[in-house]
Structure formats: structure tokens, C-alpha cells
Amino acid sequence: NAGVTQTPKFQVLKTGQSMTLQCAQDMNHEYMSWYRQDPGMGLRLIHYSVGAGITDQGEVPNGYNVSRSTTEDFPLRLLSAAPSQTSVYFCASSGLGRGPVQYFGPGTRLTVT
């Protein structure tokens, strides 16, 4: 199993550009989520999904869109990139149930200039 994969690993955008961060998992997990990690702030939840066709907002959703057309894929779209979106983005997945473990991808380091 590849687990959770993310592409690209690195990306530089100019302010106002849009892009999609890809996330895929091969563990048949129902639950998937996107976090951003900023120095000294831990990880903050952007969006999450409890299954195909179902998404919802997390703690910091502004400026990001998601969709979940399949169980495996959960892309994150930046609509109009801003310097404040410079961060490391992690995708995670887990099964449903009490206290499941979340499995994380390797991350995408995004810089917006």
C-alpha cells in the first residue's frame, strides 16, 4: 500500500494564481482531511470529508475549496492564492469509528509570492 500520497511536493505561486493540491489514499478510508502547518501554530484543519460526495469546513476554510467525487481522492483547490497561504499542507485519512488513527501524507510546501 502506498498509504496517503500528495502531489506536488513543492510549489511556488504568484499572488492571484490558482492551483490544486492532489491527495489520494489506497486504504479505502471514509474520512479524509486537509490541514495546514505553520511555525509555532501546530496543524489547523481546513476542510474534511466523511465520504464521497460529503465535505465540510474546518477551522480555517477561507480561500480553499474541496470536493470528494471518489473515496480515494480529495483535492484541495486554492482559488486565488495569497501570501498568507504560504504554508505546508498535509492531507490525512482514517477509517470511521471511535478514536481512529489518522494517517498523514508527506506534505506539500507552498510558497506564494
Place this chain on the structure above:
Amino acid sequence: AQSVAQPEDQVNVAEGNPLTVKCTYSVSGNPYLFWYVQYPNRGLQFLLKYITGDNLVKGSYGFEAEFNKSQTSFHLKKPSALVSDSALYFCAVRDPSYGGSQGNLIFGKGTKLSVKP
């Protein structure tokens, strides 16, 4: 609101000495607590979790954590530190505000562990 606090930004330990990384939590209801480790330029890896049962939880790589309800703490411990344990450690608590009935994770800010030879 659920929250976790990691009071130390950095912990320095000599190799072979015991280590403790501190975590305190604030939750309504029963806490579901987790520890993750992050090595440089990598994603987070699960170490251990407490859901219910014994207060001492054993996890990967020789780590363990002690759940203390009266002190609302969940400190990570290891009897003998290795240089390879040097990494960023995150404590997390389940937050039912997000993620439907399953809940999502609220992370602490992380503690950098440095183990010197």
C-alpha cells in the same frame, strides 16, 4: 471548546536519559488523546493513543504515555532516549465540533525534542 497545550517549545535530553514531553488537555466529556511524531520534511506519524482503559499506554519505538485525569495531562515518556528520537512531537485531542460523530483532531503547537550524544 477542546484544546491541548504543550508548554515546552523545546526539550533537550542526553542520550540514554529518560525523556518526558508534556501535554495538558481541556475537553468536555471523555478525552480521546493522541501523540504524533514528525521528522524533518516528513508527514506526521502516529505513536500512540488513549481512548479508555489503562492509564499507561504503550506505543511505537519504545514510547509510552500516562493519562492522568485529575491533572488533565497526557505526558509522553521514554525510559532511554536515542539520538534518532530527535524530532517534533505533537499531542492531539479528538474534537467532535468537526468531523461529524467521529470528530477530528485538535493539535498542540508541537515540542521539539533534541537528544544529544
